[in-house]
Amino acid sequence: MKVSASDWLLLSPELFLTAAGLLILSISAFFDKAKEEFLAFLTLLFVGVAIGLVAFLSGYGGRGAPIFAGMFIVDNFAIFFKLLMLVSIALTVLASIQFVGRAPYPAGDYYALLLFTGVGMLFMVSGNNLVSIYVALELMALSSYILAGYFKLEIKSTEAALKYFVLGAFSSGVLLYGLSLVYGIAGRMGLPDLAKLFESQAKSNLLLVGILLILAGLLFKIAAVPFHVWTPDVYEGSPTPVTAFFSVGPKLAAYAILARIFYVGFPKFHADWGLIIALVSAATMVFGNVAALLQTNVKRMLAYSSIAHAGYALMGVLGFRTEFGLWGILVYLLAYTFMNFGVFALVVFLETKGYAAESVADFNGLARRNMTAAVVMLVFLLSLAGIPPTAGFIGKYYLFTSAMKAGYAWLAVLAVLMSALSLFYYFRIAAAMFFSEAEGAPLKSSYALTAAVLICAAATVIVGVAPQPFVEMLRACVIKAP
């Protein structure tokens, strides 16, 4: 295997973050007194440097070709995901600062684990080989199981971690079984190699089973029906900043590899996996919305709402070989990351103020107690419901268009109907904030959390009002199907 210096350079963000995570772990191991704020700041700094490195690589000429003997690839698609995931980690750090500090657990572990999850995610989106993708996925998954159980003395948190772990291990088993079937038939693991081989091979049932098992394993990660069952429990039990992170970061990575594996590795079987994804997408959006409608617990409601959004997002993978391709899902994920994180960040805000943020009533009269928070929350809710001029509308617009162009008009119609349904439960919160009586004193937010929320709100509004530059940029990030 020949490895050049340029290969190392292209993976520098991942390598840097690994070192950064180890450094934070050692600091907190050797200096118990290290303040949580200091560690958070350091983490933020490291993430900032990593963002800088990725941004530098986006202008680097050597990108786009497979590196490390075809194990990885750093193309525009990967760079877009890396930037978005790093931003989501930075937002998570900002949202965690007070939340984690008040708990009696070592903060260094928390931030280090966050960084390790990030390393796994970054490797995943660059993966160009089933093995490298699988190993990166496990790195991400194992770190996130521990994050879910980070509040280890709280039963709910431990329960969340355990369920996440057991079911995650189960899904890994399924995924791995699929990988081994594919390897057994093809005798190779590189995605482009697989595509080349299958081109001249007839479809076999065994191979299809392998591909579908891989698909099922990935659908688990993005919480699509019927592999979503873990989501409400894990989202409810995990520390809320972690939930906010789970609802965006690892999902981004999962969407990215789902698209890459199936576009680059299995283009020949697109009729089969396309059908399954369309059906799962329909089932997911219907189930997620209907279940969210029935929830009174806000965190569970938002968990179901994220499931519903996973259903919409899956439509973006269907544009195989159309002019739209993956364009829709990229635009949508850009919007989704900010609006969904924003909503959870506001739940974090209420929790730091002593509310369980479990029932809608905790939002009562928020407009009178913190107008900014209420308005910003409204922006996120509008965006989630897909009302213009917010990012959510733009995202759905591109997503639905891409489904239409791919010939799935029925799915787009269903998605529009489901979006209308979603207004109902989103506006329950909006109505509580603005039309219910307020009790108690004004609520003040910490600077870090305010920054996180305002960044999300600004992104949601800017992408919604002036989408053109972002949309054009994302067009260059699409993976073209061969």
Next chain:
Amino acid sequence: MTVALWIVPALPLAGFLLCLLLGTRLGKGFVSAAGVGSIGIATLAAWSRLLPYFRDGGGAVVERIAPWITAGNFSVDVSFRLDPLSALMVSFVTFVGFLIHLYSVGYMKHDETDAGYARYFAYMNLFMFSMLTLVLANNFVLMFVGWEGVGLCSYLLIGYYYEREYAAAAGRKAFVVNRIGDFGFLLGMFGVFSLFGTLDFGDVFSRAAANPGRFAPGLTVVCLLLFLGAMGKSAQVPLHVWLPDAMAGPTPVSALIHAATMVTAGVYMVTRCNALFRLAPEAMAVVAVIGGVTAIFAAVIALAQNDIKKVLAYSTVSQLGYMFLACGVGAYVAGMFHVLTHAFFKACLFLGSGAVIHALGGEQDMRRMGGLAPKLPVTYRTFLVATLALAGIPPLAGFFSKDAILTGVFAANRPILFAVGLFTAGLTAFYMFRLVSLTFSGRFRGSAEVGAHVHEAPTTMTLPLVVLAFLSAVGGFLGLPEVFGESANRVAAFLAPVFPPIFLPGHEVARHAVSPAKEWILMGVSVTVAAAGLLLAWDWYAKKAGRPAERLAASFPRLYALIADKFRIDELYDVLFVRPFSWLARVLWKVVDVLVIDGFLNAGAFVVELVGDALRFLQTGNVRNYALTFLLGIVALLLIVLAG
């Protein structure tokens, strides 16, 4: 240094935000500074661009800010256009707007709370932003944004005294009637897009000019739809009903929005689209007829009104009719020139009436006025100048613009419309002098208590009056008729590039040139008619205290009552539209909404709840069950693909 065009609307927008966000907190002083200052700076900024432009002339300057909407082959930019037409509009919109904002400081200061004062200036600034956007827009969509914006501000400001029932109702009426027009405009815009594939002014008009024969068939409908929009905004019969009611707003609002600027937007839009209208002769004919009918219809109603602002409102409707009459016969320059002079004298008249109302503590009924000339000397003199200008007495501004319109109608060989225009000129002179006589001459007919408090307005109010009266006096010299020399009509020369030569094949009708001799005769006739109306009104109302008019009214009681009741158009609409619609609304509410839709929804909710109960049964929290679901899911996937 040249000021970018976007700065001009952006400044009032900034003023709007300042007044809205900080106005109540920082008080009236701040609001006056921000609200008037923003318009003052915008005026200076605009004129720093306009002065060189007026001097050197020049073609259309397009300043593109950013792409706005792109979808498939449809794209719209945020871009502004400075050409002679928009330059003319911006010049007086900013300037008159500034004067009226200045006037408002004096007019609004006493009655209003800090919050009300801030609200007033916020809306006025928002209006200026919308109006300037409308005028400077370089495509139909941006123009529509301004168009809707001015409509919104008009609604908000008519209903400014929202605690008064009739003001709130008037605001609603204006909004609803305008929506009918806006609907037409919107459809017209779709039509333009489907014909030309673009909404950019420059592209649409050049494509129309390049290939008139191809587009002409579709253009009649498109132009009629656009004109429907103009009818709503510019209060043309039968959509005129909202404008007289709009007088429920504060008087400076009537002056700015419902006389000088917004209501002329329709004329502006038709003139802007002249390249399209000229390819649709049938649509032009409709424009001319509607304009002529509106002119005479509103003038007749104005004869019998007793509310000082109502007379001015109907006069505005009538003058707008004149402008459309001009556009309809192809005399666009005359129409735009009348827009300009009308802005001066009608703003002056409204502000003057505001000074009168202000002096009398809110009294608007002319039957309780009279003899105010010595007590309000500045108001009286400026009002008189503006009245003479409106009546068309040379050499004041209104004479030249009205004469240009009448000459245009004559040249277009439309004898009936010419007669209508001429007769309306006589009516105009009559009702305006009736108004002046009832208000300023004779003896005071109000209560003694009110009479004792009559006082001249403060300087912030009289200064705009003087400036506007001066402009009403001399503004006409910008557009002297041709008999004074080839290049005497500077407005026409300046606007010429906006009217490219464009003809429908086979319709190159030569307008018969009006010879100098005929032109002198036309002027003589129109002056005679105006003078006759003026002297008759003077004789009846100032000298004989209105007795001849009462006798005349008494001998035709039913006709008089019909006119005084504005031909009962509102009552007609009530029977034709309002009542059937409220009946329909009630049916929709009680039957369709409550029974059908709610019933459907309730049934849906019931089903959803059942499903939810079933789902809750699955979501047990038990990991083994979860794993089982997972497994069943995989089996289902495999079955679908392998068995299907």
